[in-house]
Amino acid sequence: MIDIIESDESIPISAIGNTQITDIVRSKGIIWYNKYFRVCTVLKGDNYQALNCDQSPYRIANYINGNIEDYNNHIIFQTPTCPLKCPYCYVDRLQNDIMMTPEEIIVEFKRLRNRIKKTLNIDINVLHMMGGDPAVYAKFWPKIRKALDACNMSNVVIFSDCLMVEDTIYGIKPWEYIDIPNMVLSCNFKTVSPNGKYIYSTKDITLEDVFVEAAHYIGRSNVYFTVINTDEIHVNRMMSTVGTKNLDLLKIVLYTVNKRRAEGRL
Numbered sequence: 060m061i062d063i064i065e066s067d068e069s070i071p072i073s074a075i076g077n078t079q080i081t082d083i084v085r086s087k088g089i090i091w092y093n094k095y096f097r098v099c100t101v102l103k104g105d106n107y108q109a110l111n112c113d114q115s116p117y118r119i120a121n122y123i124n125g126n127i128e129d130y131n132n133h134i135i136f137q138t139p140t141c142p143l144k145c146p147y148c149y150v151d152r153l154q155n156d157i158m159m160t161p162e163e164i165i166v167e168f169k170r171l172r173n174r175i176k177k178t179l180n181i182d183i184n185v186l187h188m189m190g191g192d193p194a195v196y197a198k199f200w201p202k203i204r205k206a207l208d209a210c211n212m213s214n215v216v217i218f219s220d221c222l223m224v225e226d227t228i229y230g231i232k233p234w235e236y237i238d239i240p241n242m243v244l245s246c247n248f249k250t251v252s253p254n255g256k257y258i259y260s261t262k263d264i265t266l267e268d269v270f271v272e273a274a275h276y277i278g279r280s281n282v283y284f285t286v287i288n289t290d291e292i293h294v295n296r297m298m299s300t301v302g303t304k305n306l307d308l309l310k311i312v313l314y315t316v317n318k319r320r321a322e323g324r325l
């Protein structure tokens with residue numbers, strides 16, 4: 060996975076890989092995608108749950124004081140930079156395929172949003188920056204907000220993931236960019252090795268580095284935390300650090316991407 064791409068004007072975006080498209084098509088919910096953007100319906104079925112226990116619609120609705128249904132469909136784009144190598148990674152390719160300004164992203168978002176509204180009569184109210192590690196490009200969050208507001212979409216929520224390693228690795232402090240209206244951040248704690256290192260990291264990151272960065276996000280009403288498939292010790296430490304109320308436990312889901320990667324076909 061590639062390193063940070065420097066630009067003051069544009070955000071690097073990855074095209075959706077062919078294998079990932081297989082998983083998108085198999086998912087239930089709204090199936091719609093183009094080269095760079097896709098729609099994701101997070102909660103599905105009678106139980107209104109996500110296979111990986113993603114709680115983002117609940118978290119966003121809670122912050123906005125709105126209805127979960129209004130935040131269950133996201134339009135997602137993926138940034139290429141990621142310093143981790145999670146074995147359960149759902150992305151089959153992360154490359155810098157196109158650079159788009161915040162204004163260009165919003166034009167595309169609006170076009171897709173209008174299309175879904177016209178064909179399905181559903182409002183999509185979440186623009187989701189996914190990784191890679193989209194928090195590497197946190198300086199664009201206020202610019203995206205401005206571009207959304209300029210297009211009469213102040214009600215649209217900017218939702219992004221964050222790995223809490225951005226300052227350690229890149230000297231980027233995403234927490235400086237999150238105090239903007241209708242912005243919700245999911246800080247995701249990934250798998251660690253028994254010796255306290257991020258075992259799948261492409262960089263030398265210690266567990267302590269992650270907790271130092273986590274401290275910058277604690278107590279903010281528009282931030283919540285997730286932890287995925289780590290051992291009990293690390294889950295407990297996350298719980299005591301960020302509090303149980305603000306922490307979601309995620310499950311690993313094996314997608315076609317993972318199966319093909321395991322078979323050496325990716």
Ligand code: SF4
Pocket residue numbers: 141142143144145147148149150190191192222249
């Ligand atoms: S942090 Fe996300 S994009 Fe990066 S390797 Fe892990 S699952 Fe994949």
